Amino acid sequence: MNKVITLNHGSGGRQSHDLIGGLFAGRFGMDKPLTDSAVLPGEGYILAFTTDSYVVEPLFFPGGNIGKLAVCGTVNDLAVSGAVPLYISAAFIMEEGFGFQELELIVDTMADEAKRAGVRIVTGDTKVVGRGKCDRLFITTSGTGSLKSSFAHLSSAVRVRSGDDVIVSGPLGNHAIAVLGARNNLGFSSPVESDCACLNHMIKDVLDSGADVHFMRDLTRGGLASVLHELWVMTGYCMVIQEKSVPVDEPVRGLCEVLGFDPLYLANEGKIVLIADENDSPKIIDILQSHLSGKNASVIGKITGKKTGGIIIETSGGGRRMLDLPSGIQLPRIC
Amino acid sequence: MRFIEEYRNGDLIGRLAETIRKTAAGNYDFMEVCGGHTAAIRRFGLTSILPPGINLISGPGCPVCVTSIDFIDRLVAYSRLHDTVIATFGDLLRVPGSQSSLESERSAGADIRIVFSGFEALRMAESEPLKTVIFPGIGFETTAPGTAVVIKQAAAMRLKNFLVLSAHKVMPPAMEVVAGDGANIDGFICPGHVASVTGSDPYRFLPEKYKIGCVVSGFEPLDLLQSVLMLVNQKNCRKPLVEIQYSRAVTPEGNTKAQRLLCEVFESCNATWRGFGTIPGSGLKIRDLFASFDAEAVIPLDLKSPAENISCICGEILRGIKKPCDCMLFRNACTPDNPVGACMVSSEGSCNTFFRFS
Numbered sequence: 001m002n003k004v005i006t007l008n009h010g011s012g013g014r015q016s017h018d019l020i021g022g023l024f025a026g027r028f029g030m031d032k033p034l035t036d037s038a039v040l041p042g043e044g045y046i047l048a049f050t051t052d053s054y055v056v057e058p059l060f061f062p063g064g065n066i067g068k069l070a071v072c073g074t075v076n077d078l079a080v081s082g083a084v085p086l087y088i089s090a091a092f093i094m095e096e097g098f099g100f101q102e103l104e105l106i107v108d109t110m111a112d113e114a115k116r117a118g119v120r121i122v123t124g125d126t127k128v129v130g131r132g133k134c135d136r137l138f139i140t141t142s143g144t145g146s147l148k149s150s151f152a153h154l155s156s157a158v159r160v161r162s163g164d165d166v167i168v169s170g171p172l173g174n175h176a177i178a179v180l181g182a183r184n185n186l187g188f189s190s191p192v193e194s195d196c197a198c199l200n201h202m203i204k205d206v207l208d209s210g211a212d213v214h215f216m217r218d219l220t221r222g223g224l225a226s227v228l229h230e231l232w233v234m235t236g237y238c239m240v241i242q243e244k245s246v247p248v249d250e251p252v253r254g255l256c257e258v259l260g261f262d263p264l265y266l267a268n269e270g271k272i273v274l275i276a277d278e279n280d281s282p283k284i285i286d287i288l289q290s291h292l293s294g295k296n297a298s299v300i301g302k303i304t305g306k307k308t309g310g311i312i313i314e315t316s317g318g319g320r321r322m323l324d325l326p327s328g329i330q331l332p333r334i335c
Numbered sequence: 336m337r338f339i340e341e342y343r344n345g346d347l348i349g350r351l352a353e354t355i356r357k358t359a360a361g362n363y364d365f366m367e368v369c370g371g372h373t374a375a376i377r378r379f380g381l382t383s384i385l386p387p388g389i390n391l392i393s394g395p396g397c398p399v400c401v402t403s404i405d406f407i408d409r410l411v412a413y414s415r416l417h418d419t420v421i422a423t424f425g426d427l428l429r430v431p432g433s434q435s436s437l438e439s440e441r442s443a444g445a446d447i448r449i450v451f452s453g454f455e456a457l458r459m460a461e462s463e464p465l466k467t468v469i470f471p472g473i474g475f476e477t478t479a480p481g482t483a484v485v486i487k488q489a490a491a492m493r494l495k496n497f498l499v500l501s502a503h504k505v506m507p508p509a510m511e512v513v514a515g516d517g518a519n520i521d522g523f524i525c526p527g528h529v530a531s532v533t534g535s536d537p538y539r540f541l542p543e544k545y546k547i548g549c550v551v552s553g554f555e556p557l558d559l560l561q562s563v564l565m566l567v568n569q570k571n572c573r574k575p576l577v578e579i580q581y582s583r584a585v586t587p588e589g590n591t592k593a594q595r596l597l598c599e600v601f602e603s604c605n606a607t608w609r610g611f612g613t614i615p616g617s618g619l620k621i622r623d624l625f626a627s628f629d630a631e632a633v634i635p636l637d638l639k640s641p642a643e644n645i646s647c648i649c650g651e652i653l654r655g656i657k658k659p660c661d662c663m664l665f666r667n668a669c670t671p672d673n674p675v676g677a678c679m680v681s682s683e684g685s686c687n688t689f690f691r692f693s
Contacts, residue, residue, distance in 0.1 A: 006442045014672055244345075257339060259451075262378075317348030317556045319380020324691040 012222025012267070014325050017230075033234045035155035036217060037081035039147060046152055048083035050074060051142040059102065059137055061182035063174075063194030066139055067106035069269055071113040071121075072198045073220065074143040079200035080216040080272055082151025082207060085143055088114065091125040093138040103137070117198035119143070151207060157275070159214040160235050165281040166301040167274040169202070169294040170195065171247040172224055173266035177255050192251050195293070197270035202291040211284045212277035219268040222325075226265070227273055228311050229325040238309055241301035241323065244316040264313075264323065275303060342555030343379070351560045352384045359567050362388045364519055366655045368510060369526035370397025370681065371554050377688040379556040389563060392655040393685035395509045395608065396526050398474040398502075399426040400653065400677040400684045403607040404641045406471075406502045407432030412636050413469050413500070414445035420468045422456035425449045426681045427471055431674055433641030453485035453499075460489070460497035469630050472501040477528040479503040479619055480593040483600035486621065486628050498630040503619035504606050507537045512614055514545040518655045522566035523549035524559070527581040532597075534589025538577050548575035551585050600625055609643065609677045610650025649676035652685050659689040666690065 008015040025034055037050040054070045064072075070090065078085040090110065094103070114121050153159050174195040181190030199218070206213065217227045224246070228239065248256075248263045256263050270293050276284055281299050288294030311323040367373055373393040376382060382391060395401055407430050414421045414437060421437060428438045428449065441447040446466075450456050453470050460468035472482040482499060489497045506529050514520070525538055530551040541547045548569035552562035562580045569575055579585050597619070606618025621629040643650075646664050651657040659665050659678070669675040671687055678686040 004439075004442045006438060008438075008672070313380070315379045315556075316343050316345050317379055317381075318345055318352075318384060319348075319556070320383045321377060321380040322691070 010221075012220065012226050016222070017325070033156055035081060036077040037083060037145070037155065039081060039152055039155065046147040046149060048078050048081045048145045048147045049142070050077040050081075051140065052077060053138060053140045055135065055138050056179060057135060058179075058182050059106065061194055062178045062192065064196035064269070065106055065109055066137060067110040068113050068196050070139040070141045071110050071117065071119075072196050072269060074141040075117045075119055075198045075200050076218040076270075076272070078143050078145035079198075079203040080154070080218045081145075081147065082154040082216070083145030083147040084204065085117065085119045085145040085200050088119050088121045088141055088143040089123045089125075090121055091127075091140040093127050093129060093134050093140075095134045095136050096128060096131045098136050106137070113198060117200055119200075154213060154216045157215040157231055157234050160231070160237055160275050160303060161214070162237070162303055162305045163278055164214055164275045164303040165278045165299045166228075166239055166241065166303065167276060167281055167284060167288070167297060167299050168219070168224065168247065169199070169272045169274070169288050170270075170296045171249045171252065172219065172268055172271060173248060173252045173256065173261075173263040175269040176223075176261075176266035177252050179267075190251065190255065192249070192255070195268055195270035197293045199270060199272060199293055202288060202294050203272070205291070206274070206284055206287050209283060209287055211280040211287070213274050213280075213284070214277070215275040217273055219271045219273055221267045223263070223265045223267060224273060225262075225323055226325060228323065231275070232311055236306050238304045238306065238311065239301055240304055240312045240314060242314050245298050245300045247296045247298050278302075339555065342553070342557045344557065348384065348556050348560065351557060351564065355389070355560065355564050355567060356386045358564060358571065359386050359388055360571070362390065363521050363567060363570060364390045364392060365522045365524055365563065365566050366392045366394045366513065366518075366520050367524040367552075367559075368394040368396040368506065369524075369529065370400065370684065371528065372524055372526070372552065372559065373397070373685055373688050375554050375556070375559060377691070379559075381556060381559055384560075385563065389567070391524075391563075392520070392658075393652065393688075394513060394523075394655055395611065395653040396475070396506065396529075397678070397681050397684050398478070398504065399430055399681035400649065401504065401509070401608040401610065402427070402430060402473055402502055402677060403609050404431075404433050404643060405607060405638065406500070407436065408434070408638050408641060409500060409631075409636055410437060410469075410471055411435050411440055412638065413630065413634065414440045414447055416467070416634070418466045419446065420459060420463070420466050421445070421447045421471065422450045422459055422468050423447065423471050424451075424473065427473060429674060430677055430680045453482050454488075457485050457489060457492075457494070457497060460494055461492065464496055467496045467498060469498045469500055472499045472503050475504055475506050475526070475529050476532040476597070477526075479601065480532060480596050483596045486600050486625050487596075489628055490625060497628060498633055499621060499628055500630040501601070501619060501621050502606070503601065504608070504617055505603075505619065506533075507540070508614050508617035509608060509611065510538070511540065512611060513654050514541060514547055520547060520655060521570050522547060522575075524562050524566070525549045525551040527551055527553050527558075527585060530579075530581070530589065531584045532590050532593045534587050535577050535579050535585060536587050536589070542575035542577060546575050548578075550578045550580050553581040553584070608653075610653040644675050647676040649678045649686075652678055659686040662686070
């Protein structure tokens with residue numbers, strides 16, 4: 001059978017990494033490591049540049065809509081690279097027959113969110129395709145930001161070292177469960193709202209405090225597991241994560257138990273992981289917790305060394321297991 | 336989270352593990368039959384807590400893992416029919432058939448949708464009367480009553496476009512094959528959810544006929560450790576018994592209402608288990624009374640029985656004779672991205688859990 005693109009190639013797991021690393025990055029001659037934003041030094045400035053597409057279904061879900069995702073996703077990709085997000089472009093692919101009222105709502109949300117984040121949407125494009133040629137609305141946003149040279153190390157992880165703390169900014173998995181609930185797939189209503197939010201102000205406060213942050217990444221598709229795995233591959237540093245320290249909201253935890261999902265693999269749209277000097281982590285936690293999106297921030301583990309083998313999860317009962325890169329989309333288990 | 340955290344209490348886990356360490360003397364080979372147990376053991380890292388003399392072997396209790404190639408080939412063939420929807424549990428999507436999988440067929444354009452219950456498939460059939468919705472009935476006595484209810488509901492609604500392809504199986508005959516197959520097993524950790532329907536009585540043949548003890552276990556770390564301790568004690572005393580650790584859900588006689596329902600809709604038949612071949616009386620076939628909902632009766636197919644990959648040792652892994660790392664395909668040709676054998680497909684399969692958690 002000829003190789004074809006499957007949904008697994010878009011899951012943020014192993015197949016996504018293989019596709020991006022094996023096809024796109026190689027053919028385009030992109031610099032490695034591949035990070036959330038390209039960091040482009042110019043004369044007297046450093047530019048961060050990123051792009052992302054949004055195809056979420058349904059378009060509206062508890063806690064947000066596709067427009068909010070499009071702005072927050074791009075703002076966050078810039079912010080975790082250490083950049084101050086400045087300008088965004090937005091391209092809309094719309095299906096013939098898509099409701100104008102819904103489009104207006106989405107665009108208004110984007111305008112509000114951009115204003116709140118302090119970025120300007122300055123250019124864009126629209127295309128309309130025939131019925132059935134796309135699923136109502138797809139949005140692509142790109143963004144640029146300015147990056148101080150003192151933060152240029154954040155996305156490449158070159159300063160990560162043994163003894164660093166692993167910090168997450170809040171409970172995991174809310175976005176994935178909110179979207180799943182909005183698809184009416186669960187057979188019961190879910191109280192979970194997406195965590196979708198622009199994090200640039202919170203991140204700026206952390207960086208401006210002078211805290212010694214060595215790496216930062218937002219936790220989108222593929223979840224925490226995917227980012228930690230990338231970090232391990234990039235640096236060779238192993239880590240130990242205390243499962244009981246990883247914040248997960250009760251309804252999300254419950255639904256994961258029922259459906260057989262692991263919150264470490266679930267998508268988020270308003271969470272980051274930071275690797276930082278252990279002496280600075282109390283200060284970082286204080287700053288994160290002073291923001292709504294970071295109010296449950298926690299230290300969840302430690303970077304150990306280069307020898308002890310991968311990402312170890314210490315379970316609440318004192319057991320140990322390896323955390324692997326997710327493979328394909330998470331499938332609900334049968335029983 | 337109430338009723339879960341209590342069973343994951345770190346102090347109690349540590350104390351129970353210590354008791355097991357003090358009680359265990361020598362080597363113990365226990366088989367956890369259920370895929371849910373295998374996944375829980377890996378997820379909670381229980382093997383790292385147990386003393387090295389206690390060896391936990393994964394048995395044939397992951398329904399996806401033992402689903403035959405022939406069953407997948409049938410679903411693939413159905414998915415290629417016009418106006419046909421395969422409404423399936425997600426696990427089945429990646430199971431390789433002889434030529435293709437449902438996932439590949441979906442990428443090629445087949446209408447294959449993931450559902451979380453048979454009722455979802457039923458609603459789909461109701462709201463899309465021009466399409467034929469086929470629900471693959473997989474699983475043991477745990478999921479089979481759900482399928483029975485859905486079939487009865489479809490009959491009451493007089494639906495003409497809802498079919499079930501049943502690969503439902505029952506657990507005890509497969510365990511009898513394992514017990515009688517020369518496998519060196521000191522005790523079985525029996526499936527808790529299956530036993531909540533069947534009761535623990537169907538396992539009495541294990542001590543009575545084969546002198547092997549068993550404990551029906553729950554799925555949390557404390558459940559599993561307590562079950563291991565009960566089996567260690569059984570072996571130490573040389574008194575094989577049927578014991579119920581999962582007493583909050585399981586009784587000796589089980590859920591008689593669900594059993595009656597199963598009996599009303601299904602009858603016993605021979606079934607093909609991947610890795611085992613045909614096991615007499617181990618399958619559940621839809622009774623003639625409900626034949627109009629039986630995909631095999633309504634859309635008969637003439638498919639050749641395909642051969643399994645000769646290098647794949649899923650069969651021996653499922654019988655507890657070998658481990659995933661004994662397989663030359665494991666981590667090489669066979670990975671969760673490209674599973675060759677069924678044990679790699681489901682998140683509860685032995686090879687898949689070994690790959691992810693070891």
